Amino acid sequence: MSPVAGEDRGIALARAARAGNTLAMHDLLDHLTPYIARICVPIALADGPDATQEALVAVFRALRGLREPEALYGWVRAIAVREAVRVARRAARAVPAELADVPERGDPQLAADIGDVLARLSPGHRAVLVLRDVEGLDEEAAAAVLGVPAGTAKSRLHRARSSFRKAWFS
């Protein structure tokens, strides 16, 4: 799936920004912010804006070292996931998902939105959900972005999805 509309434009802007044009850098910031927010917010939840800012700072600081502008989106995605998980953990919201923690039928919290269920997962579980179900990566690619073995990504995904199922269909 195409990560963002105007992918070619993003790559051209990244090339011009690397060459020293700060207006291209400015337009690249406009272009990448929604893409990075789409990754960071579901992982870092309430700290989504902080995670988005820190991911953007990391991307722009490292931009001149980006060797292949064609690889822009994969590179940005990896930074965004890493920063979102780091910010979420730092914020001490890393409550591991225990199926028993998921609201039972009749629990008033069950009426809360999807964010409530997301909040019960650890940042690492949210990251694998975002990569698989929002970004459309396969398990191997998601594991590579997260820097974990494919088996770990698979078990996190299974656990995250089963938490959702239990929350929504119990």
Place this chain on the structure above:
Amino acid sequence: MTAYASGAAAIDTVARLRVMAAGVRGARVVERVVPAPVERVWALMSDLEGEFGRFQPDMRRVRVVRVAGDRVEAVARSRWGLRARLRGVLRPGWCWLQSRFLIIGMAAAPEPGGGTRVALTGGVRVPGRAAVVPLGAAAELAEAMARLEARLG
């Protein structure tokens, strides 16, 4: 979202300025919270042909030559008589301008506790590069900030 949030909604304009500065080698960001509403602060900061030249230490005269949407082009003359053609973007709470020899970044956003957070960055550009000459850059920004605060009274 207020008009002073980023167009992309995820982060405010001051946070955006920190991101831009991260991409410009040698750039520093000077920030201050001023006890005035953002509308008043930004009316002053974005007055490129008037107040802008009074708080930016090196500016003598600025003339806006073209505006198209949020894109702006201006000719500036420094106190040393140097002429710069600045091109960039001007939005509520946000301004980014570059010429061959200058980079100017300004942001203002409402502070949750009241007042306005103002941020400035930029300086003398390493020609054609995303870099500013670090020597004296922080002092110039601090002076601009002090003048701005004085103009706001």
